[in-house]
Amino acid sequence: QEQLVQSGAEVKKPGASVKVSCRASGYTFTSYDINWVRQATGQGLEWMGWMNPNSGDTDYAQKFQGRVTLTRNTSISTAYMELSSLISEDTAVYYCARGRWEPNFDLWGQGTLVTVSS
Amino acid sequence: EFVLTQSPRTLSLSPGERATLSCRASQSISSTFIAWYQQKPGQAPRVLIYGASNRATGIPNRFSGSGSGTNFTLTISRLEPEDFAVYYCQQFGSSPLYTFGQGTKLEIK
Numbered sequence: 281q282e283q284l285v286q287s288g289a290e291v292k293k294p295g296a297s298v299k300v301s302c303r304a305s306g307y308t309f310t311s312y313d314i315n316w317v318r319q320a321t322g323q324g325l326e327w328m329g330w331m332n333p334n335s336g337d338t339d340y341a342q343k344f345q346g347r348v349t350l351t352r353n354t355s356i357s358t359a360y361m362e363l364s365s366l367i368s369e370d371t372a373v374y375y376c377a378r379g380r381w382e383p384n385f386d387l388w389g390q391g392t393l394v395t396v397s398s
Numbered sequence: 399e400f401v402l403t404q405s406p407r408t409l410s411l412s413p414g415e416r417a418t419l420s421c422r423a424s425q426s427i428s429s430t431f432i433a434w435y436q437q438k439p440g441q442a443p444r445v446l447i448y449g450a451s452n453r454a455t456g457i458p459n460r461f462s463g464s465g466s467g468t469n470f471t472l473t474i475s476r477l478e479p480e481d482f483a484v485y486y487c488q489q490f491g492s493s494p495l496y497t498f499g500q501g502t503k504l505e506i507k
Contacts, residue, residue, distance in 0.1 A: 315496065325435075325443065325486055327496040341494045375442055382449055383490045384433035388442035 282306035284376050284389035291395045297364040300392045302376030309357035310334040313379035316350065316361045318372040319391075326372075330379065331359060366396045400424055400491050404499035410507040417474040419502045421487035426467045431490040434463055434472045437501075438483045446485075447472060474504075482506050 377385035429450035435443040447463035
């Protein structure tokens, strides 16, 4: 079945970087966009960025410009989100989500908890 | 910056009742670009509606969406126990590419 499987929870110190992976299976990875969305505890959903896995094109929310980098490895159907210069406010669950042309996010990863703490 | 405002923030209803959730956009958008999601505690969101009124695969027909311009609505005709969750609207635009509303919590009265 179609699924997105994310890497496990991370604990990072302020100022560090984190890289979260999102492996796609059950569908053609390069045929659909991948988006990244985060959610702090008890808070709403925040869109971070978008990537076209076929071309590698990206677009980032202005809030994260310069701190977030989206990449992919098509040979293993995996997308990556790297966030740098972490602060405590970056503590959140990070989701990857497949984007459809309709448009909407029809397939989500299970989420990766990133905790930023000294 | 584009903003989606959802109301009410919390809605308290009983099973069997009708729920009406609102999503207002800060500027007019095509209905093609509005989606609704349901999120339960500890789970990833799930798409319910796309293109303002199209039910996603597997979504029961008690869920319906409507609206145009700046005002969009998600209606749940008769609440089932499993419908109590948080609901988000989402828009696709140009800058930023996607925006979510702040969510409406639908709780059991």
